[in-house]
Amino acid sequence: xxxxxxxxxxxxxxxxxxxxxxxxxxxxxxxxxxxxxxxxxxxxxxxxxxxxxxxxxxxxxxxxxxxxxxxxxxxxxxxxxxxxxxxxxxxxxxxxxxxxxxxxxxxxxx
Amino acid sequence: xxxxxxxxxxxxxxxxxxxxxxxxxxxxxxxxxxxxxxxxxxxxxxxxxxxxxxxxxxxxxxxxxxxxxxxxxxxxxxxxxxxxxxxxxxxxxxxxxxxxxxxxxxxxxxxxx
Numbered sequence: 214x215x216x217x218x219x220x221x222x223x224x225x226x227x228x229x230x231x232x233x234x235x236x237x238x239x240x241x242x243x244x245x246x247x248x249x250x251x252x253x254x255x256x257x258x259x260x261x262x263x264x265x266x267x268x269x270x271x272x273x274x275x276x277x278x279x280x281x282x283x284x285x286x287x288x289x290x291x292x293x294x295x296x297x298x299x300x301x302x303x304x305x306x307x308x309x310x311x312x313x314x315x316x317x318x319x320x321x322x323x
Numbered sequence: 324x325x326x327x328x329x330x331x332x333x334x335x336x337x338x339x340x341x342x343x344x345x346x347x348x349x350x351x352x353x354x355x356x357x358x359x360x361x362x363x364x365x366x367x368x369x370x371x372x373x374x375x376x377x378x379x380x381x382x383x384x385x386x387x388x389x390x391x392x393x394x395x396x397x398x399x400x401x402x403x404x405x406x407x408x409x410x411x412x413x414x415x416x417x418x419x420x421x422x423x424x425x426x427x428x429x430x431x432x433x434x435x436x
Binding site for chain 2: 300
């Protein structure tokens with residue numbers, strides 16, 4: 214069973230912040246939450262990951278709720294090149310390797 | 324920025340033939356992975372490799388598949404007796420540690436005819 218759930222699709226206007234939600238109420242206390250994106254049929258691209266604390270890097274910010282049941286990926290100023298499928302994932306049910314779900318298809322519009 | 328390199332970018336093979344997909348992970352990474360993506364479907368985990376042995380594999384990774392790290396730089400996926408349904412993009416990835424983010428290659432598109 215998937216450990217994370219995401220909306221199927223979202224739209225965002227260029228220049229605005231894109232806030233992508235993810236529910237992960239069943240992950241255990243030592244499991245990280247990872248965000249990747251895939252642009253067209255390119256290889257998935259790592260964005261950010263976190264355990265408990267909020268994280269920020271040059272690509273995005275990750276806000277994790279205190280109860281760790283959900284998180285939000287924030288792209289502060291979305292551009293057309295951010296149009297992609299965004300995956301919120303944790304480690305698999307039986308191991309450490311990531312299993313990708315269907316993700317959120319983000320469309321950034323002019 | 325360091326990259327994971329995959330060759331070839333596109334391979335066409337006849338059904339029943341064996342193929343070897345090649346990957347050069349990032350040099351200081353210790354964990355290596357193969358994933359595949361059938362057109363229009365999810366990215367599926369195949370296998371992970373650490374310390375010269377398989378650490379995890381999925382149900383997809385049956386006896387038809389094998390992986391090898393023949394030298395200090397290459398990481399290969401061999402598919403024996405290819406079937407039409409093996410047609411997919413195959414992605415190699417590597418990570419510095421188990422809990423770190425993965426760096427993916429740009430993939431090999433395998434077409435079985």
